[in-house]
Amino acid sequence: MIIKRPTLTLLAAASVLLSLGVHAEGKISIAQQFGIGYLILDVVRDQNLIEKHGKEQGLDIKVEWNSISGATAMNESLLAGALDVVSAGVPPMLTLWDRTKGKQNVKAIASLGSMPNYLLTNNPDVKTLKDFSEKDRIAVPAAGVGFQSRTLQIETAKQFGDANYKKFDDISISLAHPDATAALIAGGSEINAHFSSPPFQYQELLNPKVHKVLSSYDILGGPATFNVLYTTEKFHDENPKTYKAFYDALAEAEKIIKADKPAAAQAYIRVEQSKLPLALVEKIVQDPEIDFTIVPQRTYIYAEKLQALGVLKNKAGSWKDYFFEEAHGGDGS
Known part of the structure; x- marks a missing residue:
C-alpha cells in the first residue's frame, strides 16, 4: 500500500509558507519530498536532533517541517523566503546555484545519501x-528539470547526441512518486514508465509486469548522491x-542509521506514517547499493555535463564551489 502525505503545490507553498517570513537565529523551516531518500531527515526529526544540538549552541530552536513534491516548488519557495532549507536532487540544486550566483548565492548544505534511481x-x-516512443509516458516528479x-x-545526450538531450522531455509527465507508483502498478493508464526512487521502485518491482530499463548508477558510473539539502x-x-x-x-543522524539500520527503518515508518511492511523498509535501508551519508558523491558529473549541455551558465571548478564550507572536510566529489 502507498501512503500519501499532504503535498504543497507551488502556489500553496508560496501563499501559505511565505507568511512565515525570513526566520531569525533559533528558527528553521525545512521542506522534504517523498521517499526513503530522506531517511536522514526522518531520523533528525524522530530524534529531535536539531533541538538537541541547538541546546549545545545555547538555542531553543523552533523547527518547522513541510512536505513539498517537486523541485520547482522547492526552489521557488526558497527564493520567495517561504522556506529556509529545501531538499531535492543534485540537478535542481545546481540550477538554483547557477541562477542565484552573485545574488542569493544558493549552495548545498549536505548530501542525504547515495542511492540508485531506476527507470x-x-x-x-x-x-x-x-525502445521508448511517442506512445509512452514517463512519470517524473518534475518533468524536464528534476533529478530524474x-x-x-x-544519458540521452550520450546515446543520441548533445543536440537531442531533451528527446524524452515531450513524453515525460510531472507526477509525485506515490501517484506514479500507483499508476505503474495498476496499469491501464497513460503512465507506463516511471523514473522512480526508493522505496517506490522496490514496491513497483514486486509486480511481475514491471521491469527495470536502467539505473542512475549506470549513467553516473557508480554510487552517486541522490538528494541534497540547500539554502x-x-x-x-x-x-x-x-x-x-x-x-x-x-x-x-548518519551515524545513528549506520549503527542500527533496523531502528532507522522503524523511524522512517513512524515519521512518514508509512504503511509499508517493516521488513521491506529494512531490506531497503540495508541494500548495499545505498549509502546514507552526508558526504557528496559524483555530484560534479552533473555540474560538468549540464554546463556542457548549456543547462548551466556557470562552470564550477569543483564540487566545493556549490557546497557551503562546512561540507568541505569530507572526501566529497
Whole structure:
C-alpha cells in the first residue's frame, strides 16, 4: 500500500509558507519530498536532533517541517523566503546555484545519501532507452528539470547526441512518486514508465509486469548522491548557530542509521506514517547499493555535463564551489 502525505503545490507553498517570513537565529523551516531518500531527515526529526544540538549552541530552536513534491516548488519557495532549507536532487540544486550566483548565492548544505534511481516500465516492448516512443509516458516528479529528468537527459545526450538531450522531455509527465507508483502498478493508464526512487521502485518491482530499463548508477558510473539539502547564503551567514546545529544533527543522524539500520527503518515508518511492511523498509535501508551519508558523491558529473549541455551558465571548478564550507572536510566529489 502507498501512503500519501499532504503535498504543497507551488502556489500553496508560496501563499501559505511565505507568511512565515525570513526566520531569525533559533528558527528553521525545512521542506522534504517523498521517499526513503530522506531517511536522514526522518531520523533528525524522530530524534529531535536539531533541538538537541541547538541546546549545545545555547538555542531553543523552533523547527518547522513541510512536505513539498517537486523541485520547482522547492526552489521557488526558497527564493520567495517561504522556506529556509529545501531538499531535492543534485540537478535542481545546481540550477538554483547557477541562477542565484552573485545574488542569493544558493549552495548545498549536505548530501542525504547515495542511492540508485531506476527507470521502470510495464511496457514489455521497452528493453532499452531506445525502445521508448511517442506512445509512452514517463512519470517524473518534475518533468524536464528534476533529478530524474536531468539524469535521463545526460544519458540521452550520450546515446543520441548533445543536440537531442531533451528527446524524452515531450513524453515525460510531472507526477509525485506515490501517484506514479500507483499508476505503474495498476496499469491501464497513460503512465507506463516511471523514473522512480526508493522505496517506490522496490514496491513497483514486486509486480511481475514491471521491469527495470536502467539505473542512475549506470549513467553516473557508480554510487552517486541522490538528494541534497540547500539554502541561501543569507540564511547560512546570518544564522551560524542554527546552521551548525542543523549540520551537526545531520551528521549524527548518519551515524545513528549506520549503527542500527533496523531502528532507522522503524523511524522512517513512524515519521512518514508509512504503511509499508517493516521488513521491506529494512531490506531497503540495508541494500548495499545505498549509502546514507552526508558526504557528496559524483555530484560534479552533473555540474560538468549540464554546463556542457548549456543547462548551466556557470562552470564550477569543483564540487566545493556549490557546497557551503562546512561540507568541505569530507572526501566529497
